[in-house]
Amino acid sequence: MTVNRRTLGIMTRCQGSHFIDKGYYKKLTLFGRKQGIRVFVFSPRRVNFTSRTVAGYEYRNGAWQSDTFPLPAFVYDRCFVGPAYRNYKPFVDKLQNDRNITFLGHGLSGKWQVHQMLIHSPILAPALPPTELLTYSTLQATLDQYGSAIIKPMAGTHGIGVARITERRGGYDISGRNKENQPFRRVLKEPGGLKSFITTFTAGRKFLVQPYLDLHTPDGSPFDVRVLVQKNGKGEWETTGKAVRIGDKRSVTSNLHGGGKAVPLTPFLARHYKPAMRARIEQSIDHLTAELPRFLEKSHGRLVELGIDVGIDTAGNVWIIEVNSRPGRTVFTMINDPKARLHSIAQPVRYAHYLMKERVGGY
Template sequence: MRADARSLGIMTRCQGSHFVDKGYYKKLTLYGRKHGIRVFVFSPRQVNFSSRTVKGFEYRNGSWQANVFPLPALIYDRCFVGPAYRHYKPFVEKLQNDRNITFLGRGLSGKWQVHQMLSKSPLLSSYLPPTEILSFATVQDMLQKHGAVVIKPMAGTHGIGVVRIKETKSGYEATGRNRENRPFRRQIRDTAGLKTFVASFTSGRKFLVQPYLKLHTPDGTPFDVRVLVQKNGQGEWETTGKAVRLGDKRSITSNLHGGGKAEPLSAFLARHFKPAVHSRIDQTINQLAQELPRFLEDCHGRLVELGIDVGIDTAGNVWVIEVNSRPGRTVFRLIDDPVAKRHSITQPVRYAHYLMKERVGGY
């Protein structure tokens, strides 16, 4: 049995009929149906490679209904990388190697791999914070040079496990979010205590260390800019939207999962930066949105969309903080941007339609 040429499978981690982002997938399904594309959700662990079928769920008549589907011609990979991903990875790789199946895009490996790829670009590398794989020696070295550092999990999401460590008169202070995404602040007396804290906090996971950048407003509210770029119906990169995410003052990150808020970019920049600086920041972000997806795709392979997280420090310098190949869309609903909200949902289906036409040489 060949792959179903007019179907798009959304690959995600399912526990029975439980999976995240049901609202988003419902909208994808309804939009796909209008264009003659059958959209369904499945777990890579439910694929039967012998019969080339998969157990999954399709939104019909107001609810998600279980069914067995032929393997889809196109797969939209929404399997978020994390500790549980190792249980899915062998099945994902087998699907990726199937010559009858096309992935809209292949997920990025992790923060360190992305940093190494972007470092190869003379333009993009100038916007990357100095980054090293964490060891206690690298933490000490950066603390000596910069006075404060940030440690973050290589495969972390939502700001979980991101910690600022800074020198104080009485030793060190660690501020951030723990593994349960709760904000914390801890005073550490000396270097031995710091070594114990770092070893305990990072135990079992790989971390990166970077200089701490002052990515906050004058009143200490952390913020970053989410730029969503996606392939459109012509297979070309397009900027869907830009928005500012503001975090809790008790935190050092601005992720919405940590209790953050959102607002439109232009109004935010106008409030906090002088017109000339505002204009320069705008131009830089637009340049990054144009250059980064193409360069990263050349290094990595096909991508369908990227969430580019941009930091702006108190001096108005722009930094590429993180790039996510499975971005969320909540921020555009929160800032009430109906065009960005609509495009964020419809672009993957438009791109899938473009790829279907490419595969069969037009209808």
């Protein structure tokens, strides 16, 4: 089969006809159709490189229909990184190396790799929490210096596997979310129990360790700011929207999957900070999120969108907490921001349309 130059394949992890974000992909399909672009969903594991076809799904006649498609000319990578990603990576790599396929952007490989790139920016580096690969010695050094540490999996999402460790009277107070994303708390009364806990909790996975930052409201609710930045129809970076995610007081993270909620940024800041501080915080967020995607692309290569998670500590300092190349959009529905919600869906298609014109000379 020949490649259709006006096709956009959404690459995701499918289990048969089951795949997440169907509502989002439906909207992408309908918006793409208006632009004359055929959009379908596929798993990289279902590609036949000999016939250059792929089994996938297209939304038509009010339902998702299975079909066999020519390999798409353009791919929107929505394969979320996690423990199961190793089963997809060889197929993803082969598609990325195919000279006839253009990826809208290449997914970020992990929190440590992103940190190692951003640390070289004189603008971004001061906003990065001190970060080390987790070993018992790096954890102990962080605790010795700061008294409290946070550990997080290098390839985790949704706050799963994030834990705070605080020294208490010769022992440790540990709270966080386990691999089932359930909140937990442990009190270790003997120092020797920490090494055993870390071995069991990490279960051979790679983790990072950082000092615990006071990223919470005065009443103790953890929160962060999600900023969605995307390439537009001119190939330029643009901020689509911002929202505050507030977590449960029992949680150490603000992730929506852990029971958090989302609220608009400006009124939230107005409730908790004086006007001069609020203006400084918003200016700092805008400055960092304008610089970050352009700087990251220089080292990483082409990106299409980023979810930048920004923390604000109790002193009003702004921190870059995490950068996600496959961001969700739920926050804009939760805060009732229809403009941001529409742009968040339309921008990947607009950017694909821009690349199509660039690549094939106006078709």
